[in-house]
Amino acid sequence: MSRRKKKSLFTRKKVSKPKYTIGIPADSEWKTMPDFASFIVADEEGNQHRFSIGETAFILPEGVLPDKLHHPTAYWIGRIKEIRARNDEDVWVLVQWYWSPQEVNSVIKSFDVSGCGQYERIMSDYYDYVSTASFCDHATVMRYDERSIDQEVFDSDDFFCRFDLEYRARKILPNITRTACCCGVSYNPDRDPVMHFCPRPACCAAYHQECLQRPTQRLDAAARARKFIESWPDTDEQLSIEDLVGSRPCRKRRKGPESSISDPLEELPEKLVKAAQQQIVKGVQAGGVVGNVKAVVAARQLIYRSLLDGSLPTDWEDKVDIEAAIPPKRKSSPVFVCPQCQSLI
Numbered sequence: 603m604s605r606r607k608k609k610s611l612f613t614r615k616k617v618s619k620p621k622y623t624i625g626i627p628a629d630s631e632w633k634t635m636p637d638f639a640s641f642i643v644a645d646e647e648g649n650q651h652r653f654s655i656g657e658t659a660f661i662l663p664e665g666v667l668p669d670k671l672h673h674p675t676a677y678w679i680g681r682i683k684e685i686r687a688r689n690d691e692d693v694w695v696l697v698q699w700y701w702s703p704q705e706v707n708s709v710i711k712s713f714d715v716s717g718c719g720q721y722e723r724i725m726s727d728y729y730d731y732v733s734t735a736s737f738c739d740h741a742t743v744m745r746y747d748e749r750s751i752d753q754e755v756f757d758s759d760d761f762f763c764r765f766d767l768e769y770r771a772r773k774i775l776p777n778i779t780r781t782a783c784c785c786g787v788s789y790n791p792d793r794d795p796v797m798h799f800c801p802r803p804a805c806c807a808a809y810h811q812e813c814l815q816r817p818t819q820r821l822d823a824a825a826r827a828r829k830f831i832e833s834w835p836d837t838d839e840q841l842s843i844e845d846l847v848g849s850r851p852c853r854k855r856r857k858g859p860e861s862s863i864s865d866p867l868e869e870l871p872e873k874l875v876k877a878a879q880q881q882i883v884k885g886v887q888a889g890g891v892v893g894n895v896k897a898v899v900a901a902r903q904l905i906y907r908s909l910l911d912g913s914l915p916t917d918w919e920d921k922v923d924i925e926a927a928i929p930p931k932r933k934s935s936p937v938f939v940c941p942q943c944q945s946l947i
């Protein structure tokens with residue numbers, strides 16, 4: 603899987619009189635200033651860096667020196683909305699800020715910082731005019747929808763954003779309870795070792811392993827693996843593999859007496875079945891921030907469709923990342939039931 607190349611931040615010449623906190627345009631002046639689509643800043647080595655409207659950037663916080671490198675989390679992050687200038691030397695940017703969880707907590711006391719990762723930022727509707735003298739580098743903030751079954755994977759040191767802040771209303775969207783575990787606490791990707799995800803359409807939720815109950819019925823490994831596949835992302839109905847085959851129109855059923863007794867899964871590629879049998883997990887000890895949600899869901903969806911249709915698309919391997927679904931180190935994880943739908947997770 604291709605990984606975005608990480609760039610290191612660059613340093614800038616120390617300015618004797620930082621001008622980025624003085625001369626901030628008033629709204630009335632801003633309207634009169636000519637606007638631009640991009641601007642260029644030079645680093646200490648003289649390399650030029652172009653920033654354009656719509657891009658996200660690391661911005662030097664007030665009081666932090668520009669000639670030293672700092673940890674990426676020490677910088678402010680903002681999105682470039684407009685660029686205007688008084689002259690070549692005096693260029694300003696209308697920035698839409700990402701807030702840190704601590705900053706959000708300073709205006710919304712109920713916002714729980716302990717449920718946030720150190721690389722988590724909250725997109726605000728709060729804007730400022732910022733001098734281009736404070737721009738340090740391009741930044742990437744991944745959008746993370748915890749309920750999505752096709753969330754793109756990102757690394758544990760990538761910035762990410764799950765929530766938006768409506769500053770005036772002091773409101774966080776979407777509501778934290780929509781994505782939090784049944785215990786009310788959000789997933790913290792820096793702290794939580796294993797979260798179990800239920801992909802059923804009515805659930806699409808992840809739970810701390812320690813918040814879940816074990817199943818009352820004991821199942822052997824083969825029966826368990828089958829139950830995992832039958833936690834279908836396509837339906838909330840309790841449909842077994844055999845139920846799906848049985849619901850096929852007659853002409854799509856295989857002829858011959860033996861097909862009625864053989865296992866429908868045996869007609870499918872072994873590695874696809876293996877991918878679909880995996881528990882859907884994420885966390886520090888469970889395959890990373892986003893985990894194997896997308897890959898295992900894709901495998902189960904392919905099996906669901908092929909059991910209904912009686913055939914698997916020839917390009918099925920393009921639709922599922924087998925490697926991402928199956929953890930490299932096979933460590934048997936305990937089995938739990940989804941607190942909402944009782945499926946095995």
Ligand SMILES: [Zn+2]
Pocket residue numbers: 783784785786787809810813
């Ligand atoms: Zn919990």
Ligand SMILES: [Zn+2]
Pocket residue numbers: 800801802805806940941942943944945
């Ligand atoms: Zn569920």
